Ligand SMILES: Cc1cc2nc3c(=O)[nH]c(=O)nc-3n(C[C@H](O)[C@H](O)[C@H](O)COP(=O)(O)OP(=O)(O)OC[C@H]3O[C@@H](n4cnc5c(N)ncnc54)[C@H](O)[C@@H]3O)c2cc1C
Ligand code: FES
């Protein structure tokens with residue numbers, strides 16, 4: 001690995017200026033992915049001229065409500081995310097996912113922006129963030145653009161971030177009262193990967209029917225992405241009459257269609273089916289308790 | 294290669310350091326400041342032997358570059374004892390036989406200390422969560438958990 005220089009700044013504008021310089025710059029936030037790459041001499045760091053530390057830029061550490069959205073700064077750590085009153089109030093699913101990432105030490109340092117940009121198949125925040133229809137704000141010196149997160153992550157360890165851009169903020173539309181969500185997870189990161197799987201499900205319930213479903217499994221497909229066929233099958237179904245077995249089976253099939261048959265398939269297919277059933281059941285119970293089923 | 298200048302407070306003492314681009318906090322503590330209580334186990338965030346307290350929170354010093362830390366405050370295991378007297382947490386580890394080979398102990402102490410700074414009366418679940426990122430190959434964890442519990446008073450409901 002060739003030598004690089006370390007740049008640091010507390011100002012977003014200075015960071016954007018470095019990014020616009022045309023040199024090969026790699027951003028460094030909490031470092032919990034990047035320093036592992038450094039220790040393992042990963043190809044992901046090959047040929048960089050500068051490492052640009054953004055971990056001390058305060059304005060990217062905020063969580064606030066604006067324009068009916070929750071805005072989460074890219075440098076918010078997993079610990080901050082799971083302890084924040086606004087996230088706890090509006091998006092318990094996100095708190096659930098953040099609380100079990102790595103270890104206390106990893107959660108104290110690892111950031112939301114790093115988790116998204118590393119775009120690992122096992123990134124724990126991606127399924128809930130995708131299911132909650134998050135948008136990312138990408139900022140360059142010339143201005144910002146906003147993209148749905150589902151368009152931002154384009155493949156395993158791949159995003160469409162341009163070299164002069166930085167992910168500044170994540171925006172989540174605040175849920176209206178007719179939205180329901182459930183997050184399910186089995187296995188820990190330390191466990192062998194075969195035993196690891198998660199699922200985020202968000203639906204709207206109108207007149208007793210599922211609408212607008214979003215179902216995103218984690219560690220199931222080459223990169224976290226919605227299962228569009230299951231979503232289509234779920235929409236317009238009556239909450240009270242849902243065929244849970246069928247939905248579970250469809251999810252297993254769509255996962256295999258996206259990832260191909262793998263050595264882990266005999267375990268993951270039924271495991272995903274069971275997570276889908278659990279998530280749907282949890283939502284059905286909540287809907288019934290609200291008297292909307 | 295150009296060095297980065299960093300002002301750092303370590304165990305209450307201020308330092309003005311020059312560090313290399315790839316220098317981790319772990320390297321600075323052990324090699325520049327000779328604080329060898331900080332241990333290197335896995336180098337990739339899995340074992341917790343390198344845990345220190347950074348701005349009040351437990352972190353893996355193998356996953357932080359010192360160049361990122363201008364104006365930060367670090368506490369290592371060497372900063373726990375005051376005026377030659379062991380801190381109660383250290384004494385509790387001794388009293389509860391929570392130390393065998395000792396390799397994990399500095400990291401364990403710092404994770405436990407960070408927890409107690411945030412919450413002086415944690416329950417057993419919180420203690421376990423705080424130690425999740427610290428591996429111990431000798432004790433089986435039970436004595437370590439008991440050592441910490443001996444300082445936390447009765448568990449809250
Ligand atoms: C022991 C261990 C356990 C872990 N366990 C889990 C786990 O259970 N679940 C999980 O999901 N992850 C886990 N991780 C991975 C990691 O902790 C998370 O992905 C974390 O959120 C990464 O954030 P970071 O700030 O540390 O990223 P960094 O390492 O600083 O950066 C990661 C990547 O994102 C880029 N980047 C960072 N911020 C931005 C930004 N604002 N704009 C554009 N690009 C940016 C960097 O250039 C780099 O490519 C674990 C890691 C370790 C070492
Ligand atoms: S050496 Fe840092 S966690 Fe193992």
Ligand code: FES
Nearest residue numbers: 393394429430431
């Ligand atoms: S006492 Fe030996 S590793 Fe913990």
